[in-house]
Amino acid sequence: MTTDAASATPESGTPAEYDERVTPIPTRWVGPIRVSGNAVEGEIEVPLATYESPLWPSVGRGARLSRQIEGGIVATVVGERMTRSVLLRARGAGAAHLASIDVQQRFDELAAVVAAQSRFAQLVEIHPEIVGDLLFLRFAFTTGDASGHNMVTAASEALLSTVLAWHPELEYGSISGNYCSDKKATAVNGILGRGRSVVAEMLIPAALVESTLRSSTQRIVDLNTGKNLVGSTIAGALRSANAHYANMLLAFYLATGQDAANIVEGSQGITYAENRDGDLYFSTTLPHLIVGTVGNGKHLPGVNAALDRLGCREEREPGANARRLAALIAASVLCGEISLLAAQTNPGELMAAHVAMERGAARRGGSKA
Known part of the structure; x- marks a missing residue:
């Protein structure tokens, strides 16, 4: 049945019983x-x-x-992809740069790590950024029919552990480095894609x-x-x-x-x-x-x-x-x-x-x- 709001008639009557656990939205x-x-x-x-x-x-x-x-x-x-950016610390920009090159060259190994721990997440891209001694790795995934917030976080946890095992000279910074970028108005999502x-x-x-x-x-x-x-x-x-x-x-x-x-x-x-x-x-x-x-x-x-x-x-x-x-x-x-x-x-x-x-x-x- 067609229900264009212009022709719909609001219902009237006794309000429903109040329930503080529910916020009704027309x-x-x-x-x-x-x-x-x-x-x-x-x-x-x-x-x-x-x-x-x-x-x-x-x-x-x-x-x-x-x-x-x-x-x-x-x-x-x-396009479609969901992202999570991890943050790592290096001894300096040179070490961060070498680690970023190695991570990109071993893309297939990292993709296999994701495939082993998720039925639907697939790694499609790694985009590194270096600021001082900080190394940001922006991972992009396809996530099936899910929006993928939790799916990509779990996948990124596995990838972060793998990268740290490969490069003990790096230190953990955060599972999310804001380069994702989640629930913030940024340019990167439009440039590289998210969702x-x-x-x-x-x-x-x-x-x-x-x-x-x-x-x-x-x-x-x-x-x-x-x-x-x-x-x-x-x-x-x-x-x-x-x-x-x-x-x-x-x-x-x-x-x-x-x-x-x-x-x-x-x-x-x-x-x-x-x-x-x-x-x-x-x-x-x-x-x-x-x-x-x-x-x-x-x-x-x-x-x-x-x-x-x-x-x-x-x-x-x-x-x-x-x-x-x-x-x-x-x-x-x-x-x-x-x-x-x-x-x-x-x-x-x-x-x-x-x-x-x-x-x-x-x-x-x-x-x-």
Whole structure:
């Protein structure tokens, strides 16, 4: 059943009994979104858990737009890896440099160490950095359908022990040296990759820009340049130029049992818009989505049901379900991003929508979906 938030009716009645162990978050299924690409095909509704009720109709408008275009939103998963960087100390930079060379030359041996202690983790890259007498080794792994936080930490523990056994002149520094980089806004994740990297894009005919978004191609292109590209640059954003990726990411993460703190790096991404003979090319690039369909949090009944409904619990090759989830998240981000930008091309539209929805919900005593 289609449940675009714009047409959903909040339930009223007696509030549920208070339980201090549970924080209820209103959740609605929005869409369906028409998606194609290398990880998912079809029209799929998505769950968004949020207190910001205008987010539902905003994403819903983008979803309606996608259903009016052949192929809808094309979501392409362009990479996947999870990282952990270990920190070691050497007697000096020379010793650190020699050790780093040896570690890279013995990649196959280290890959075998990982394979021996994990069914799903596979070592795909080692990237060293030396600062003074400090040696950072940034290990990158594929992790199947898990986001991989614990999996890569366990693998890195094994690799760290092996490297220290090979090089007794080195000293242990930390299992995590912040060069990973986990739950922090950094440049390295976008450059080297962390999590699932997805590009979502759509070519929107000019007529639909006007009828569905109530804007124009050039106004949206100009706003994206001025707001997202220039505005983010003067603000000092790190490899990030977007309007509100974090809104859609947090709502999707909470509904599907992801580690919500990973929206810190997940919301770093770039929105790009181009006028193509009057039609609007619009894309959202999310280089580091830390998401999974198995692991911690996925056992909860609501999360389980959501992942089943999203089609992310099917019998597929390891990693395919997580790639499907990442593609759906990227498509949802595009829906919310283009809707907000379109609203901001019209003076007063954004505030009017918030006032109408949030004050209406307050008068009704809140909503439950």
